[in-house]
Amino acid sequence: MTQLFEFDDEQLASKIEKLDLEEADEPEMPKVGEFASSDGVGSRLAKSYEVPIDLPYQAGKRKKKVTDFQPIKVLGKGSYGKVILVKDKSSGKLYAQKQLRKASMIVNAKNYERTLTERTILERVRHPNVVKLFYALQDFDKLYLILEYLEGGELFHHLSQERILSEKIACFYVAEIILALRHLHLHTGVIYRDLKPENCMLNRRGHLVLTDFGLSKVSTESSSLFGTAQYIAPEVIQGERYDSQCDWWSLGAVTFDLLTGSPPFTGNNNKKIMDKILTQKVKYPFYLSQDARDLLIKLLNKNPQKRLNCDIEFDNKRISTKSSLL
Template sequence: MANGVFDIELPDVPVEVDDSDDALEIEEDQYDQNPNINEIVESADIETVPLTEQTVNPGQEKTGPQDFELRKVLGKGGYGKVFQVKKITGKDANTVFAMKVLRKASIVRNQKDTAHTKAERNILEEVKHPFIVDLIYAFQTGGKLYLILEYLSGGELFMHLEREGIFLEDTACFYLSEIILALEHLHGQGIIYRDLKPENILLDAQGHVKLTDFGLCKEHIREGILTHTFCGTIEYMAPEILTRHGHGKEVDWWSLGALMYDMLTGAPPFTAENRKKTIEKILKGKLNLPPYLTADARDLVRKLLKRQVSSRLGAPPEDALAVKQHQFFKHISWDDVLSRKLDPPFKPSLTSDDDVSQFDTKFTKQTPVDSPDESTLSESANLIFQGFTYIAPSVLEEIYKPQIVKARSPRKTGTPFRHHFGLSIEPAHGHNLEPHCSYLGGMHHMGHHNLGAFGAQHTNHSHTNNFNNDEMMEISSAVPQV
């Protein structure tokens, strides 16, 4: 052996090649050089296949605004609208969806908004879970982005909490258990949710939870990696977000504790007459627990709202496992939760698949109009949204399912076409200081109240993450800088 190369002596043995099966000898007079095509087509042993886009050039279904009939307005925001729509073409014709429409010109003005819009679309494509809203289609026109999501007719958990005032512990336990499994799945995918609150939790027609609004999520977070984006809703923000020390997945467990407290008492644990004082309470205030809470509920809230990150229930490495094992959930079968076998405490009273009774009549009574595309983006600006188009695999499987035909020959039909888009965008760092809607992550409103799941403006609730310059200075003076 020399220079790391093996010298191998091969015996000089003749190799016999039997190509008799491969040989094809045809005399020129054995086939017709000028065949009669019509005669061949009409032959009994020839199968005919219609020439369609699917058979000639199979690929993704071409879907656009023209394929959807506007039914109701469900909300409005600074960047666009959300509608209830019915699909009028394709295999899923007559299916009701929620259509979120965003104006590109409004989004591209702010780099963070562009990044958050892309992040939401990518996360919705990648994450499929029983308690997370499904993205069915995504497409774009010259001036607008469209997200077609499953229509969740049960409305916001926020609205039901507002009506009830507080939840019984069994009711809160049901909703918390489904939310925990959704957060566990996101964390397992390296995603921090960062905006858990009642407005971002929708109910489906059966009353089960669906997390929405992924515009503030952070992707690609591995253990030990911290991010520093200042974002979320103040009343549910973990202390480490406010202090800018850097944060990880533990912030979602703090928010879960704040949400649990809200469900059981009627308000988040730390609130005040202005944002500065609210932040001071989150950082230093005493946690007051009402005496009517059970010992297990009090213990869980305390452990979730630990300011010391490493001491907080759900801190690595256990994450959701530690939360699931708490005594508050001692009667819960987590397999039954995942399979949606638990009976929801609230079952929406609905008359049809397109019932909008659980949403604000301020919007549902408006005439649904998708305003014309008036703005034209430059070619370079439009490149920002390259790869936005998406079709759910379940839709593609249905579209390209083998068709049963009366074939004249025993040929097998092909396998269904499957397609997957693997685009992944890293959200930009920075301050996302505008409120957004849960179904409509990234659709901002310039007022001082949060938009709800479909853009409904809740004037009777204190949750907000919309700041003007004076308020931002006020907040900065209340938060220690690092």
Template structure:
């Protein structure tokens, strides 16, 4: 992976896209069609590139909100992980990123089979075979990140998408931690704490995570119960994966029916087909997002405000990226 040089001048608002019809990336390159996701710092929008009509998911983040919450390190970490993760079938791909004086833009693969959270909400429960398929694809993606010394720290159904065929796509790398050696640990408390020890009382929930025995609902197979107990073992040294990482997961009896090579190459037919009718099909995107109007400001290239432009561009120095180029702008 190439590294940016902080001593270089701040990146400009225009980014050379190489082979693209339009050599400069800017918001007006896109028709922004619908809101398909929301987060603390901005929105994810379905966008069509005017030059070739291709669809992308464009994550638009507000610089001032990121700076106010002192989260620029996490945003740069997300971008760095996206750069490293381009060659795995179950991780979302970054095509390029660029910035204006007010916003950061990630141009990502558009995945419209819906969040796993959305499907789980509607169906309440997956069969064990279906759960095994999704868990195996997620484990393959996490194993790949671990091989790059990257720890993914916000694994939850909201961050797992299905593509148009029903394969898993892991997204949202803002809480990833880079440079963690195999035996290393992190000390930051982060992520989404609720399952499976949820309590309305936060301190009670944190205490349960640390000390309360795991209670599994009845009706689960011995293999799945053993897997869950192993993954949720409170002693990190006895936790499943503590010794040989992904290899221990692959060899667990729960995944006995999985041929991992076939899984990686998508030769296993997904247990559920989203049956999307094309890129503009939003049937599996939560209406909570799609009924929201696309902000007019998202598609504009604003005139920079001098003070904000200076502080923002310095804070996000090295953000802009071109797919296929060895380096950043």
């Protein structure tokens, strides 16, 4: 475990600094309201906070230590760790510090695997719609992932306030999710497997950023049952071999959630929800436009071979023939 977090954090921070400078002139997006995580099959629980501070950041000349970051407040707690808002004492830059106890990894090997997976994926991914990893540190008791602080909070928080989003705003968020998933699928060979509004955060400009890669898989195929019940694809529930197509089902479920205020299938427990996913048809509200309905029908196809594959369709420039919503 001592080798888990050994990589050149200065080089990583320098690369991310360059990426930040390149993104500085990106256009503003539509705003929704005011700006304000899982073991196997999870449930929807979320809290969001707002700290309207953004100070300039420059990578230091020496390697960072845990003591270089001053804790400010707890942003959230999970089953085996928590996320704290911290400030770099030398620069004033704010970060989200994900803390994970080494003891929990010794007791539960899955916690170790998920931490290693998340660290590995975030180290290799460079995309504006995927959370950035700046440093990976450790002390005697804990491991620390120093991540990009996303002031906008969770998309779930805004959705709970607005109840439903207009198709214009939902389309913007869905398009950015597609960009992130395509990058993960095509450039890093990652199946995300846990797409839900709670894992979609907003940065200070309001752009969507995917977070929490503990359940992701660095592979082209898998057969493990992971995810959150309301958003799991049928082939995952059935224990079949599946690929990145499962993420496009989850995108359909998230899109349905944004436009209607709830996922397509709900229930009192995870088993009931997953039974409905396998056996029932999706009921579309009357107020959805034909474009929205067309996109949802193609994403929420129980047959992964017939489901809309945005990885392929965008490459062939045929997405417009599939749905004019995008």
